[in-house]
Amino acid sequence: MNPVTRCSGVLAALVACLAVAACGSSSSDSDTGTSVGAVPETQTLTGKTGGSLKVIASSDVDYIDPGAAYYQFTFMISYATQRPLYSFGPDDAVDAVPDLATKAADVSSDGKTVTVEIKPNVKFSPPVDRAATSADVKYAIERGFKSTVANGYAGAYFGDLTGAKAFQDGKANNITGIETPTDTKIVFNLDRGTGGVLAGALALPLSAPVPKEYAAKFDAKNPSTYGVNQVSTGPYMIEADANGKLTGYEPGKMIKLVRNPNWDRATDYRKAYLDTINVEEGNDDTTVASRQILQGNAQINGDFGPPPPVLKQIVSSTPDQLALTPSGGIRYVSLNTSMAPFDNLNVRKAVLAAFDREAMRATRGGPLLGPIGNHFIPPGIGGFDEAGGLNGTGVDFLKYPKGNLTLAKEYMKKGGFPTGMYTGSEKLLMVGTSGGAAQKSAELAAAQFEKLGFKPKLRLVTQDAMYTKFCNTPKADVIICPNVGWLKDFSDPQTMLDPTFNGKNIVPVNNSNWPLLDNEAINSAMDKAELVVGTSARNKAWADIDRQITAQAPAIPWIWDDSPNIRSTDVAGVINKFNGNWDLSFTSLK
Incomplete structure (x- = not known):
């Protein structure tokens, strides 16, 4: 990733223009620019200790289990309650810092060995009440390969560990490539030289320690129930009873974070100013929810941004309550390439050609929230410029942001539909998110398909259900997912393309390859690119893959997204620039 630690230039300029139009005055601070x-490039990280913060959310986390969590909103919780080997401080979206680890990982010259030293006195919350060890990290990563946990990225980033496949297939009782010579040292041995990628992935929640003697009985259930019995190593924990059973979590309703009594401030870079954090879920009307935050006390947004009319009002009236954050991500409409009619490449190209991506962007706030996407590596990530940058990869079916129906019909004819219109009578299952801007995006997307004769059957559900029950589950046979999006996992272009378009990463549960793209040439190119070292070489290799993926038209990229975050006036909010939302471990009350 390009180390941009403030609002992207495109976004900042657009916000400035809007503010000038609304206020008739300069939108820039003459002192800071x-x-x-x-x-700001450097945020104020000092704050007042104490108090309770309310996080307003529209829906639930994807998985409360940190070993399965793979959703931006969930990471917001996970990084406050768990301590992976590495994590990202608020101001740096590129370089992770040691968390449970004592220093940077040591990667061997051949990329086949990664060694990490860990801190000796980081304790689990009750009822475990002991120091975390290297064996706990080993178990945490191993459980990510268990079908009962079904982590969504273990295969992409940890799949080259020696013995990982045997363990996943049930032929071994542990991953032999993870060694724990001492309680404070862990060694990862790989079959291929992908140690640099594995080292980057150690900043994800999967590397947060899990005590086997406590968790194994929960992991034996299918699905695992460790999530609702979890223990923490971070400054906060989800409120629980004396046996570890969560009392502070009601799916779809609330999550309550309280201080972890075993957390030692001396071992952690986090500040943890707040005493309690109450996540209030189920706020479907994001207009009402946004106004509640803006007009209330001690509140921030969780999994949604303010809808376009509210956002414009904030920019013109209360800009100090807004934090616009480059997400390093993209939103797209995925097409199920494994099922008719979208197993036909020319039909997919036709859909992309017809799609009005400018209108889609308007459902989220228009140019204010980022440029229209035309490939899958976003601005600020290595490989973006090499793949074509804002101009795109050169394919004609993404040349027209407002769509080109004439071109679309030509592709339909090439796909076997002589009139240029789809003639099938079946209804295509399309699952979108209910409420707010997401619902407007889904409804508009449905209309785009109808222009070519398709008959989408739009089903609207909560955002967490859209992912976990439908779009992340191949057997649900969803044909179109209009509300999916992707953020980087760490600062490398592989994280934008490998989990999402590599056929080897299609899994039955918690699947992120929503188009179910399984293209032999692309899979092979990724296998080779995973071994490439050096920033320039990796950027080029993954940019080439971005072009290959775009040519296959598995999804409709429609915005390279920036995240609008809002707070009450009495909240000293701190943004985590890696995750693109509020950092609960640094945010405080004024």
Whole structure:
């Protein structure tokens, strides 16, 4: 990733223009040079200790289990309650810092060995009440390969560990490539030289320690129930009873974080100013929820941004309550390439050609929230420029942001439909998110398919259900997912393309390859690119793959997204630039 630690230039300029139009005055601070809503390069990380913060959310986390969590909102919780080997401080979206680890990982010259030293006195919350060891990290990563946990990225980033496949297939009782010579040292041995990628992935929640003697009985169930019995190593824990059973979690309703009594401030870079954090879920009307935050006390947004009319009002009236954050991500409409009619490449190209991506972007706030996407590596990530940058990869079916129906019909004819219109009578299952801007995006997307004669059957559900029950589950046979999006896992272009378009990463549960793309040439190119070392070489290799994926038209990229975050006036909010939302471990009350 390009180390941009403030609002992207495109976004900042657009916000400035809007503010000038609304207020008739300059939108920039003459002393700092920053634009309205832009997160400063260096945030104020000091704050007042104490108090309770309310996080307003529209839906639930994807998985409460940190070993399965793979959703931006869930990471917001996970990084406050768990301590992976590495994590990202608020101001750096590129370089992770040691968390449970004592220093940077040591990667061997051949990339086949990664060694990490860990801190000796980081304790689990009750009822475990002991120091975490290297064996706990080993078990945490191993459980990510268990079908009862079904981590969504273990295969992509940890799949080259010696013995990982045997363990996943039930032929071994542990991953032999993970060694724990001492309680404070862990060694990862790989069959291929992908140690640099594995080292980057150690900043994901999967590397947070899990005590086997406590968790194994929960992991033996299918699905695992460890999530609702979890223990923490971070400054906060989800409120639980004396046996570890969560009392502070009601799916779809609330999550309550309290201080972890075993957390030692001396071992952690986090500040943890707040005493309690109450996540209030189920706020479907994001207009009402946004106004509640803006007009209330001690509140921030969780899994949603303010809808376009509210966002414009904030920019013109209360810009100090807004934090616009480059997400390093993209939103797209995925097409199920394994099922008719989208197993036909020319039909997919036709859909992309017809799609009005400019109108889709308007459902989220228009140019204010980022440029229209036309490939899958976003701005600020290595490989973006090499793949074509804002101009795109050169394919004609993504040349027209407002769509080109004439071109679309030509592709339909090539796909076997002589009139240029789809003639099938079946209804295509399309699962989108209910409420707010996401629902408007889904409804508009449905209309785009109808232009070519398709008959989408739009089903609207909560955002967590859209992912976990439908789009992340191949057997659900969803044909179109209009509300999916992807953020980087760490600062490398592989994280934008490998989990999402590599056929080897299609899994039955918690699947992130939503188009179910399984293209032999692309899979092979990824296998080779995973071994490439050096920033320039990796950027080029993954940019080439980005072009290959775009040519296959597995999804409709429609915005390279920036995240609008809002807070009450009495909240000293701190953004985590890696995750693109509020950092609960640094945010405080004024």
